[in-house]
Amino acid sequence: MRQRSHRPLLGIMVTELNRKLPFGSSDFYEHLTYHGATKGLDVFVFSPNRIDWKQELVRGYTYLSERQEWVMKLFPLPSIIYDRCFFNNKESYQQYRYHVSKLRETPHIRFLGYGLSGKWEVDQILQKDNTLHLYLPETCLLTNGIELRKWFRTRSDVFLKPQGGSQGRGALHIHKIRSTDGISSYHIKGRDAHNQPIERDFKNFDSCWFWLRNLIGMRPYLIQEYLTLHSTEGMAYDVRSLVQKNGRGLWESTGMAVRIGKPGSITSNLHGGGTAEDVSSFLTKEFGDSKANELIATLAMLSSRIPPFLEAHHGRLAELGIDLGIDIYGRVWILEVNSKPGRSIFARTHNEKARTKSIANPIHYAGFLLHKKLS
The missing domain is CATH 3.30.470.20 (ATP-grasp fold, B domain)
Structure with a gap:
């Protein structure tokens, strides 16, 4: 069923999740729907991948307070977009990139704001x-092991974090333990990409870097001075x-x-x-x-x-x-x-x-x- 609306439409743009209601933060969006109604705005939630560009229609969800449930409907393209898309990786971003760019280029659509880069x-x-x-x-890009080794020449601690991460995922504290024989060992503590705690010890820098490279993979990372x-x-x-x-x-x-x-x-x-x-x-x-x-x-x-x-x-x-x-x-x-x-x-x-x-x-x-x- 197509939603007919003479009131301005605010579309909350989200990335889809594989579940019955295909987006998170539904309580927040429910409240936004309520506040929108008081200001003469109809609010709905949509994924940019669900747009039919020929008909300029999008499949989205609206919250019906009288029934206390989310209902799927067809909407015209919204006048205003509130971007709440979260991309876990580059592949995830690529899936949405075309549609998001097209929305940005559509003259009658305004975004509340444009997401910051990394x-x-x-x-x-x-x-x-x-x-x-x-x-x-002090911060720099983690490009190779030589760069990280250089940081440890003048300090015992560094902090590593992913360029595009959030919620503490992938954040690591590396502590260098100087020994009397001149070979330093390294202790790593932090969280992996799935937000699970990790703690490891390494006898030298090379073994530490080898493990780090496997953990980080191709994800861009930053080196930052460790703050207490x-x-x-x-x-x-x-x-x-x-x-x-x-x-x-x-x-x-x-x-x-x-x-x-x-x-x-x-x-x-x-x-x-x-x-x-x-x-x-x-x-x-x-x-x-x-x-x-x-x-x-x-x-x-x-x-x-x-x-x-x-x-x-x-x-x-x-x-x-x-x-x-x-x-x-x-x-x-x-x-x-x-x-x-x-x-x-x-x-x-x-x-x-x-x-x-x-x-x-x-x-x-x-x-x-x-x-x-x-x-």
Whole structure:
């Protein structure tokens, strides 16, 4: 059945999953449907691979609140697209590439924002800002074993992470143990591509590199200086700051929360079994009142400075999840910037105001773009 709609359509673009309801985050999209209805927007979820370009129709799913279920229908191409596609690898991206490019080139369709490229490209943009540059850890592309060996000449620890990974998958900490006979051994701790914990010891660099090459395969990786981002109790933690465009098309801070990794984890990601806490109380406990206030001011400054600068060099963005680290010396670091952030931290910290705002803002911004387009 074809959906007839005189109201503007917001299409949530997703990658398909092999299950009955072929997409994740259905609770989030259900809430978006509700907020959309209050603003005169019809919301549906679709995969770009389900578009009939001849008829300009797409098979998608809409949530019927009165029946409390998702229903499949045919829709015309949407006026606005909210990109929530997640690609696990290059092959996955290639499956969707043609359709996504075609949607971008369609004149009457607007995207809320365009997804950021990999971590390396983002790092290279941020390096151009003289202030942001001071908060970025030293980073380079992992091209070969010689490059990694060079890093270990001057340090005992390095951090490796995939160029396009998320949720802590594939992140590794390598520690070099210097011995009296001049041959150093190496200890690796982290998570594999499936987010499973791994820990290995190697008697020399060559055996360590051989194992790493097999683990990493062809995936592009970054080498980064290792930062001691641990609480006084020895738990890995960082601060997730969510910034979004509002109904006036302006950037604003939706909220921040501390993410704490489970014991023994090298990252703080919630998908790895971590927890979330309020920023102010956590930092006060760690650093005391005065230093906590100073840190929060720095976190706020970075949260307001990063979005417009990135957008000026990249193109339109709608929201960003900015991950900020604080080392044991109280120095703030920019760890990662994600253009397709989750928002579960606010539910975990029981911050209902920020949680509601985080869901409503994409709808408000979609309304702004539609109004701007019509006026």
